[in-house]
Amino acid sequence: MSIPVAVLDIGTTKTVALIAEAAGDEIRVLGVGLAPSEGMRKGVVVDVRLAAQSIALAVEQAERMANMSIEGAYVGIAGAHIASINSRGVAPIPHGRAVTQDVVQRAMDAAQAIAVPDNREVVHAIARGYSLDGQDGVRDPIGMMGYRLEVEAHIVTGAVASIQNLYKAVETAGVRVIELVLEPIAAGEAVLTLAERDLGVALVDIGGGTTDIAIFIDGSVWHTVVLPIGGMHLTNDLAVGLRAPFAAAEEIKMKYGTVTVDDARPEEIIELAAFGDEEMRVASRREVAEILQARAEEMFGMVLTEIKRSGYDGLLPAGVVLCGGASQLVGIKALAREIIGLPTRVGSPQKMDGLIERVSSPAYATSVGLAHWGVRQADVQTLQLTETAARAKRRSEEGVFAPLLNAGDWLRRALLPEHGEN
Numbered sequence: 190m191s192i193p194v195a196v197l198d199i200g201t202t203k204t205v206a207l208i209a210e211a212a213g214d215e216i217r218v219l220g221v222g223l224a225p226s227e228g229m230r231k232g233v234v235v236d237v238r239l240a241a242q243s244i245a246l247a248v249e250q251a252e253r254m255a256n257m258s259i260e261g262a263y264v265g266i267a268g269a270h271i272a273s274i275n276s277r278g279v280a281p282i283p284h285g286r287a288v289t290q291d292v293v294q295r296a297m298d299a300a301q302a303i304a305v306p307d308n309r310e311v312v313h314a315i316a317r318g319y320s321l322d323g324q325d326g327v328r329d330p331i332g333m334m335g336y337r338l339e340v341e342a343h344i345v346t347g348a349v350a351s352i353q354n355l356y357k358a359v360e361t362a363g364v365r366v367i368e369l370v371l372e373p374i375a376a377g378e379a380v381l382t383l384a385e386r387d388l389g390v391a392l393v394d395i396g397g398g399t400t401d402i403a404i405f406i407d408g409s410v411w412h413t414v415v416l417p418i419g420g421m422h423l424t425n426d427l428a429v430g431l432r433a434p435f436a437a438a439e440e441i442k443m444k445y446g447t448v449t450v451d452d453a454r455p456e457e458i459i460e461l462a463a464f465g466d467e468e469m470r471v472a473s474r475r476e477v478a479e480i481l482q483a484r485a486e487e488m489f490g491m492v493l494t495e496i497k498r499s500g501y502d503g504l505l506p507a508g509v510v511l512c513g514g515a516s517q518l519v520g521i522k523a524l525a526r527e528i529i530g531l532p533t534r535v536g537s538p539q540k541m542d543g544l545i546e547r548v549s550s551p552a553y554a555t556s557v558g559l560a561h562w563g564v565r566q567a568d569v570q571t572l573q574l575t576e577t578a579a580r581a582k583r584r585s586e587e588g589v590f591a592p593l594l595n596a597g598d599w600l601r602r603a604l605l606p607e608h609g610e611n
């Protein structure tokens with residue numbers, strides 16, 4: 190059984206609503222809604238009412254396409270207010286017996302018992318790995334025997350005010366937030382292979398207002414960070430450098446932009462729309478490339494600094510995977526490889542069918558990744574429901590009325606409602 194889920198990717202430039210369901214290992218996209226983002230700055234809601242309008246617009250489109258209504262959604266979160274740390278938590282295993290879900294939870298709680306200031310709250314607590322009685326490298330401890338379980342957790346926190354504004358914007362649009370998911374963690378779900386995550390890889394999502402980094406090693410998240418710089422800064426530099434309006438600079442970037450100065454000929458001339466009644470001006474494609482390359486170099490310099498600061502720079506044999514709208518700039522892969530010094534590829538969302546032509550570019554990595562995340566969570570919940578139902582059924586069969594269960598439909602109907610609808 191697959192329950193459709195809804196997700197919201199509220200970016201600095203675009204707001205995406207998706208409705209999707211599980212299809213084996215993949216997701217099937219049932220509805221897509223897309224609206225230009227208003228009320229957002231560098232990945233953060235700065236005007237609740239405007240952001241809510243964009244969300245409502247995207248939601249409406251997705252609902253119409255899927256012919257379903259969205260009640261709750263998995264919602265992406267980003268912004269420079271996001272911080273992350275790795276922390277350890279320990280829990281004793283009662284009487285040296287098998288590890289249960291309860292023991293794992295107590296270890297996770299201990300890992301989260303870090304000093305979080307009043308103005309911040311935990312967005313994610315993700316188990317990176319476990320050790321059992323000092324034995325490292327345990328991935329799934331449930332059912333294993335021991336006395337002491339230790340968890341290595343990755344804890345992501347965010348500013349309470351920014352989180353509240355995000356909640357408010359989504360709720361004003363008439364949607365309940367089921368869970369917040371850090372955007373680069375979501376994007377990793379859509380563009381990374383299992384092998385890359387196991388080997389060690391840095392996912393770099395270059396959006397409009399932010400560049401999000403998530404480092405995956407041994408199959409899980411080890412480091413996350415959101416930098417307040419993105420494709421809009423490239424456009425801004427062009428607008429300033431060429432003295433052109435932002436919209437004209439954006440168009441030039443898309444049509445003629447490259448971050449490889451050597452590939453742009455100075456004699457190739459581009460016409461620029463001008464301000465007001467000023468005359469049309471011209472620029473050379475080389476000039477455009479010089480501006481874009483300089484800023485892109487600075488961005489990858491910041492990414493490299495972050496990767497080094499994480500301390501995991503020596504643990505990334507699978508290199509860097511770029512995604513996000515700005516990863517489509519001509520020449521970006523070579524420049525990233527040169528500055529960061531790691532093998533680099535540009536990743537598009539994978540493992541999906543249905544209405545995929547609308548969401549197949551790297552700009553939709555986060556949106557599609559959120560859908561993967563949501564579908565898996567919904568799956569876990571269904572599994573839990575099914576297990577509860579199975580347990581209830583077992584109990585009833587083992588119970589005193591068990592022999593009566595086959596006695597007749599009227600009797601079964603009379604007995605079963607007690608165990609719930611499922």
Ligand SMILES: Nc1ncnc2c1ncn2[C@@H]1O[C@H](COP(=O)(O)OP(=O)(O)OP(=O)(O)O)[C@@H](O)[C@H]1O
Pocket residue numbers: 199200201202203204226231232267395396397398399400419420421424439442443446513514515516517518519551552553
């Ligand atoms: N083909 C392209 N070439 C160059 N840049 C592009 C291209 N397509 C989109 N972009 C740029 O990508 C950026 C938007 O990317 P994206 O849609 O991933 O951002 P977002 O999710 O709205 O924002 P964020 O995640 O930063 O909050 C814009 O700056 C846009 O100019």
Ligand SMILES: [Mg+2]
Pocket residue numbers: 200201372396397513555
């Ligand atoms: Mg984005």
